[in-house]
Amino acid sequence: MNLSNIFAFRFKSIQSLFVAGIILLITIASIPLLLTGTFIINTITSEFGNEILHKELNSLIEPITLRYKILERIGLEDSQIHLNEIKTNAINDLRHYQYRKTGSIFVISRNGATIFSKELSAHDASSLNSLLTQFKDTQKMIEYHNATTRRIAVTQYFPYWNAYIGLAMDKKELFAPRDLFIIISLTVLIFMLFFASLCTLPIHHFIITPILRLANYADQLSEGNLQAHLSGTFILELATVKKNITGMVNTLINREEKYRAIYNAPRDAIVLHEAGTGRFLEANEAIEAMYGYTREEFLDLTIGDISSGVPPYAMEEAEKKIRQLKYVDHLRFEWQGKKKNGQIFWVDVSLRPFFHDNQPGVLSVVRDIDDQKKAAENLAAEKEQLAITLRSIGDGVITADNQGSVILVNKIAEKLTGWSQQEAAGQTLDNVLRLVDTKNGTPITNPAWEALSTGSHIELSGNVSLIAKDGSKREIADSAAPIFDISSKIVGVVLVFRDVTEKLRLEKEVLKIQKLESVGVLAGGIAHDFNNLLSAILGNINLVRRELEKNSHPYALLAEAEKASHRARYLTQQLLTFSKGGEPLRESANLAEIINDNAKFTLRGSNIQYTLQTPDDLWQVNIDPGQIGQVIQNIIINSRQAMNEDGGYIEITAENCCSCTSNKILSSGCVHVTIKDNGPGIPANILERIFDPYFSTKQKGSGLGLAICHSIIQKHDGILVVESPPGKGTHFSIRLPVSHTISPPQTASENIAIASKKQLHILVMDDEQMLLNLAQEMLTVLEHSVETASNGSDALNLYQKAMETGNPFDVVIMDLTIPGGMGGKEAGTRLLQIDPRAKIIVASGYSNDPVMADYQNHGFSAMLIKPFLLSELKEVLAAIYHQ
Numbered sequence: 001m002n003l004s005n006i007f008a009f010r011f012k013s014i015q016s017l018f019v020a021g022i023i024l025l026i027t028i029a030s031i032p033l034l035l036t037g038t039f040i041i042n043t044i045t046s047e048f049g050n051e052i053l054h055k056e057l058n059s060l061i062e063p064i065t066l067r068y069k070i071l072e073r074i075g076l077e078d079s080q081i082h083l084n085e086i087k088t089n090a091i092n093d094l095r096h097y098q099y100r101k102t103g104s105i106f107v108i109s110r111n112g113a114t115i116f117s118k119e120l121s122a123h124d125a126s127s128l129n130s131l132l133t134q135f136k137d138t139q140k141m142i143e144y145h146n147a148t149t150r151r152i153a154v155t156q157y158f159p160y161w162n163a164y165i166g167l168a169m170d171k172k173e174l175f176a177p178r179d180l181f182i183i184i185s186l187t188v189l190i191f192m193l194f195f196a197s198l199c200t201l202p203i204h205h206f207i208i209t210p211i212l213r214l215a216n217y218a219d220q221l222s223e224g225n226l227q228a229h230l231s232g233t234f235i236l237e238l239a240t241v242k243k244n245i246t247g248m249v250n251t252l253i254n255r256e257e258k259y260r261a262i263y264n265a266p267r268d269a270i271v272l273h274e275a276g277t278g279r280f281l282e283a284n285e286a287i288e289a290m291y292g293y294t295r296e297e298f299l300d301l302t303i304g305d306i307s308s309g310v311p312p313y314a315m316e317e318a319e320k321k322i323r324q325l326k327y328v329d330h331l332r333f334e335w336q337g338k339k340k341n342g343q344i345f346w347v348d349v350s351l352r353p354f355f356h357d358n359q360p361g362v363l364s365v366v367r368d369i370d371d372q373k374k375a376a377e378n379l380a381a382e383k384e385q386l387a388i389t390l391r392s393i394g395d396g397v398i399t400a401d402n403q404g405s406v407i408l409v410n411k412i413a414e415k416l417t418g419w420s421q422q423e424a425a426g427q428t429l430d431n432v433l434r435l436v437d438t439k440n441g442t443p444i445t446n447p448a449w450e451a452l453s454t455g456s457h458i459e460l461s462g463n464v465s466l467i468a469k470d471g472s473k474r475e476i477a478d479s480a481a482p483i484f485d486i487s488s489k490i491v492g493v494v495l496v497f498r499d500v501t502e503k504l505r506l507e508k509e510v511l512k513i514q515k516l517e518s519v520g521v522l523a524g525g526i527a528h529d530f531n532n533l534l535s536a537i538l539g540n541i542n543l544v545r546r547e548l549e550k551n552s553h554p555y556a557l558l559a560e561a562e563k564a565s566h567r568a569r570y571l572t573q574q575l576l577t578f579s580k581g582g583e584p585l586r587e588s589a590n591l592a593e594i595i596n597d598n599a600k601f602t603l604r605g606s607n608i609q610y611t612l613q614t615p616d617d618l619w620q621v622n623i624d625p626g627q628i629g630q631v632i633q634n635i636i637i638n639s640r641q642a643m644n645e646d647g648g649y650i651e652i653t654a655e656n657c658c659s660c661t662s663n664k665i666l667s668s669g670c671v672h673v674t675i676k677d678n679g680p681g682i683p684a685n686i687l688e689r690i691f692d693p694y695f696s697t698k699q700k701g702s703g704l705g706l707a708i709c710h711s712i713i714q715k716h717d718g719i720l721v722v723e724s725p726p727g728k729g730t731h732f733s734i735r736l737p738v739s740h741t742i743s744p745p746q747t748a749s750e751n752i753a754i755a756s757k758k759q760l761h762i763l764v765m766d767d768e769q770m771l772l773n774l775a776q777e778m779l780t781v782l783e784h785s786v787e788t789a790s791n792g793s794d795a796l797n798l799y800q801k802a803m804e805t806g807n808p809f810d811v812v813i814m815d816l817t818i819p820g821g822m823g824g825k826e827a828g829t830r831l832l833q834i835d836p837r838a839k840i841i842v843a844s845g846y847s848n849d850p851v852m853a854d855y856q857n858h859g860f861s862a863m864l865i866k867p868f869l870l871s872e873l874k875e876v877l878a879a880i881y882h883q
Contacts, residue, residue, distance in 0.1 A: 531845025
């Protein structure tokens, strides 16, 4: 017999109890039913009796009334004789009338006088008055006592007699059927009570009581109490049921012992929870070994009590996971538990839903994984340390087994090869590390194979390139070494390689720079000598023009020659900037002239047209004209080369800009220059690199042109940016700060026209005799006295003698560089030691020399850049003399 038999038996027991209860319930319920029936019969009987008596009374009165109405129709209603006759005859008829055994008629006047009655007498005045009051309600039955019995009467007012006519009979006779029904009902009730009592006692003793015992026993079993005891006498089917149940219990006890042994056998803790609250319902013996609580103590705890409490390992998170079982049939996770002694440890928890007493529950299997967790953490720490070590290595590292299958690839190797760790694992070395000869592109044998076969460290010579997964190529230095196990057996190979592309490129660039520096030194020397020659040419032209009429043809020719000499001077400035990259020698200048001259010069001989738009009031800028001219030339040269001499146009604009908020220096105003061409433009992928040194898309380009432009603009505290909208050419934008302190230079003729306030005694030092002659000629034109020296030593001697003779020099003009002798820097320093108030002008063809850019900090009062004009010489003299 199983648990379903228990429930079936309990159902049968309830049915039996229900039948017995129904019998008692019917018996007990019959009492109020009988009483209710009696009341209903009584009510019905009363109403029915009232109606019968009224009908009978009406049948007696109607003939009498009819007689009076006939008398009225014949007009004798006032005949007293006839009236009395009708009354007398009616009363006689009524007097002799008898209804059933006890029924009789009475007539009582409205004033209470008895006209006739068999049972009412005149002496019963109080009774008559009481009855008279009741007679007024002719619809109800009247109950009263006479001398012997209780009577029931009905009345009707008869207007012809001004009296009440009534019919009365004994109450007992009227309600005899009702009384008979009540007697029969009580008899039946008594019999039913007796029968029910007779049947209930044995049913209770032999059936109900044993059934209740069995039901109680079944309840205890269903609650899990297999130790419950069943006693008492059981007969018939109940005895069989008892035998089956006790046999089932013994079987359940045996099974429970077996299952409990299995339940308590694992080292894993098994716990049953309520699904809604998480309350513990049952736990196996492993719970004590794992948590330190006895089973009884454990069942009084909550999930929060055995959790670490460190978020997320707390009660709220545990409840969330239990709620998740509504949507999944299994849930597994790691959890931080807490033992009775407070120790925190790791457990693996597996949850499954189940039903307990028809209520949803949760079955938890908890496994102590603290040792495994710590071992995993230690292993992870070792792996992390190894990973950190591999990541920290600046070289690419690949390890493979002795079959050449890749096992590990570090981050640098992933970057160089293009293969991630996941992609490379299991691949052959030749797939991941494709090596070719840099010069001819032929494949090279991977050194790993030689290292595996020889057991030696192998290092590749130069000219080895790595072909990455995406096809990109880079030069590498590579080496391979075998990996030995504890028994010195080769189990794999490790390759270490590094990208040397940039290193080799830098070595080439260093070599290129060294060559450029050599060229720069040569260019500087050429520029110096060239400037000396230009000084003689430009100076003499300047002097000759002074002797000619402005409108004459020779004057115009010399003006063109002078302009060409200026352009030649700018060329030397570009050579100096290219070779040395010195600081700009700033002066207030008009950008429009510089842009126009350099654009015209650069585009000469090409099919490219240009336009220049500038306002008449374009602001002066504080710049080095030579360097800014070089910027304009380099940008226009790039546009010219991009358009391949096939024709095109360049649009140049210059405008005043009130402020540039992105640059503090330009915030007080700047001149904005834009140079736009209609060429193919610059691809977006290289646009950001065009200012990088040595970056060029041209096969023979040096990659320095735009880099120098960027450097020059930065040294001028300006901004140079480039845009290349698709299909709209290239747009260069230059912003240069406005000159606020230096006024625009006056023209040569205007300066010459200004008369000197004083004749000066001037000493000129230069190693070139033609320049000494030119300087002497210019200063003579300016009405100054001049002495010359060819080196610094001679100049110092002349200066000291002049001081001693009382005719000191007012100004000294010194060439900065004297080959094989004392130059202006050293001579100037010594001269200031002799005369701290000496006014010295430094002159040089090396315009980018640091001394020229910062002459004041070297003790000089002014500087002149060779070649210079007469007007420039006069302006400098006037400026320092009046300091």
